[in-house]
Amino acid sequence: MIAASSNGLSQIKAGAGARPILAAANHVRGDAMKAGNVMTRSVATVRPDTPVFDAVRLMLDRRISGLPVVDADGALVGIVTEGDFLHRAELDTERQRPRWLSFLLGPGRLAREYVGTHGRRTEEIMTRAVIAVGPEASLADVVQLMDKHRIKRVPVIRDGRLVGIVSRADLLRALIRKATAEPRAEDTSDAAIEGRINAEIERQPWGPATMTHVVVQQGVAELQGVLIDDRERDALRVLVENEPGVTRVLDRLSTIEAMTGTVVQSAPDR
DSSP states (O other): OEEEOTTSOEEEOOSTTOOOEEEEOOOOOTTSOBHHHHOBSSOOOBOTTSBHHHHHHHHHHHTOSEEEEEOTTOBEEEEEEGGGGSSOGGGTOOOOOOHHHHHHHHHHHHHHHHHHHHOOBHHHHSBSSOOEEOTTOBHHHHHHHHHHHTOSEEEEEETTEEEEEEEHHHHHHHHHHHHHSOOOOOOOSHHHHHHHHHHHHHHSTTOOTTTEEEEEETTEEEEEEEESSTHHHHHHHHHHHTSTTOOEEEEEEEEEOTTTOOEEEOOSOO
């Protein structure tokens, strides 16, 4: 069941007994890449009653590490991944615990684990609480969910039904497409390049805008000023190298010790 909430998030109940799960908000900038732009649309899936070893064979055949589980109507009810097969009785990899810890965990927890290590149907081992997004969710939302929940893939749903999936591989493909796309036309005059670089430094939370400045002449960008953290040097160089029209970067920055003003790193390009 999916219910919209006032903050743009959705809570999804993926089967009986599942805890609520969070789907990313669909509030994105107009130029932001969305889940629907990069997702895999032809998704390999299994049904809740699919034998677990059929699910394993499908993952091996497709060279994928996870499968959404859908019901007869195409509604997402769970997900099964490689991790669900790590502790199997067939491999003698069941969790072994001291008797005192088993006592503390209680029979209910141990019984649930037994189902996971011996279950024959996908519904017995799958994760019912699935993290999902809508097609309009930004890639920033998707990656934030991957980081927060330590997952490798995020199903994409519309009206409760699975319409795609975004995996790490999909993000890599999107990265390559973005990197090799035709760059948009920019004013490549020295003044325009210099203005964009210095404005970008000011926008960055780490940017030492008050202590550094970039001057551009004939496409050569010269970094001037002082730093109090030498790690900012690499960040500034990367920022400038990413600006269209820059042909070379000269590092005339010095790093000083914040308390004494002592120079600890002279400018490499004097």
